[in-house]
Amino acid sequence: MMQIDNFHKLPNATNEYEQKVIDFCNNWLRGQNEFVIKTSGSTGEPKPIVLSRFQMEASAKLTGKTFKLSEGDTALVCLNVEYIAGMMMLVRGMVLGLKLIITEPSSKPLEGLDIQNIDFAAFVPLQLQTLLEDLRNVEKLNQMKAIIVGGAAVNEVLENQIQQLSVPIFSTYGMTETVSHIAVRRLNGENKNKNFSVLEGVEIGLDNRNCLNIKADASNNELIQTNDIVEMIGEKEFKIIGRFDNIINSGGVKIQLEKVEKLIEKEVQSLEIKRFFTYGIPDERLGQKLILVVEKAFLEQNKIDSFLKKIVSILSKYEIPKEVLLMDKFIETPTGKVDKRATVEHILKK
Structure with a gap:
């Protein structure tokens, strides 16, 4: 665990991961204007993207305004700092004057921490669960x-x-190209909402596939086209249908x-x-065969049969999984997202 209370007096790194934190912070503090960041790889091969200091500062300031973060607040950084979600937590610290507690990514991010002074944290769903x-x-x-949850859908x-x-x-809701989130959905309390609301200054629209496009300071005011099919609710809200x-x-x-999930x-x-x-x-007869993949080492066949009988009344005959595959632990990307393609390929090879 590393704690940064003053970015002008950075602590010494005690391991390789902490050194990556220090290196990034030093580059930022020296005034570096461009940063090369890899996409997470959850929807395809990871690719490098160049982001400007202006984009990252704009995103950090918008997060601070949205969640009412103040100079001197403490944030927990428990997401991989080599990717956009963790890296932007470091940028928020430097731009907003936050104190940071930094831990290597794990499924139990609070373990061994004195939580008394933490004001803001970002988790992936599995960590919060x-x-x-x-x-x-x-x-x-x-x-x-406030707590934000990203990187995957909240079930x-x-x-x-x-x-x-x-x-x-x-x-x-966001991605590397939009420099982290551009929309949020409240999950609890009186203001709980089923739809995502875009943050201040963000413009959204649809292409002819009903896929979302985004324009904001954080995108360098360039139009970013996504592959996310959405239902627009007015000009500032949307509901995600799927990719x-x-x-x-x-x-x-x-x-x-x-939809099936x-x-x-x-x-x-x-x-x-x-x-x-x-x-x-791939399937010789159907072209593509729908399967269900579950994270479990073993399941009795009678439980699988019972489950498949139950979902017959919920799904159309085409939507019923033709096979159930098991794996004791899913393969993940470095950002903690499930690498679906690699997981399925591993199971099929076995």
């Missing part, structure tokens, strides 16, 4: 001003768990994978698992 399995963490989390089980927290929790590249064609029928979410929990996803694999 793991924290909420220990009721002792509820009081610790409630001492914060219904986690959203229900979040209701026990009084601290405002927000699901975020355009997550539509498979099975026997001539187009299937949106996120949402419909079966409750029933999947009967299998006592934390994570799952649907995927399309």
Whole structure:
């Protein structure tokens, strides 16, 4: 664990990860104007993107304004600092005058920490879900001003768990190209919302596929086209339907994978698992075959059969997974997202 209270007196690194933190901070403090950042790789091969200091400062200031962060507040940095989510926590610290507590990414980010003085934190869903399995963490989390959750969708089980927290929790929407989040969705409290609301100064629209495009200071005021299919709710809100590249064609029928996952979410929990996803694999007869992949080392066949019987009434016959694959631990990207392609390839090779 590393603590930075004053960026003009950076502590000495005690390991390789902390040295990466110090190197980035030094480059920023020297006035470096461009930074090369890799995308997370969750939707394709990781690729390098050049971001300007102006873009990163604009994003940091917008986050500070949105979540009412003040100079001297303390933020927890528990996401990988080599990628945009963790890196922007460092930038927020330097731009907004925050104190930082930095830990290497893990599923238990509060372990061994004195939580008393933390005001702001960013987690991936699995981290928050793991924290909420220990009721002792509820009081610790409630001492914060705000918590943001990003990097993957928040499932219904986690959203229900979040209701026990009084601290405002927000699901975020963004990507490397938009320099972290450009929209948020409140997950608990009186202002809980099913839709994402764009942050101040962000403009959004749709292409002919109904995929979202974005323009903001953080995008250098250039139009960023996404592959996320959304439903627009007025000019400033939207609901995510799924990714355009997550539509498979099975026997001539187009299937949106996120729609299937949402419909079966409750029933999947009967299998006592934390994570799952649907995927399309090549099939001689159908072209692509829909499968369900669950994070579990072993499942009795009768439980799988019972689950498949239950979802028959929820899904159309084309949306029912043709196979259930198991893996004790999913392969993840360096940012903690599930690497679906690598996970499926590993299972099929076995």
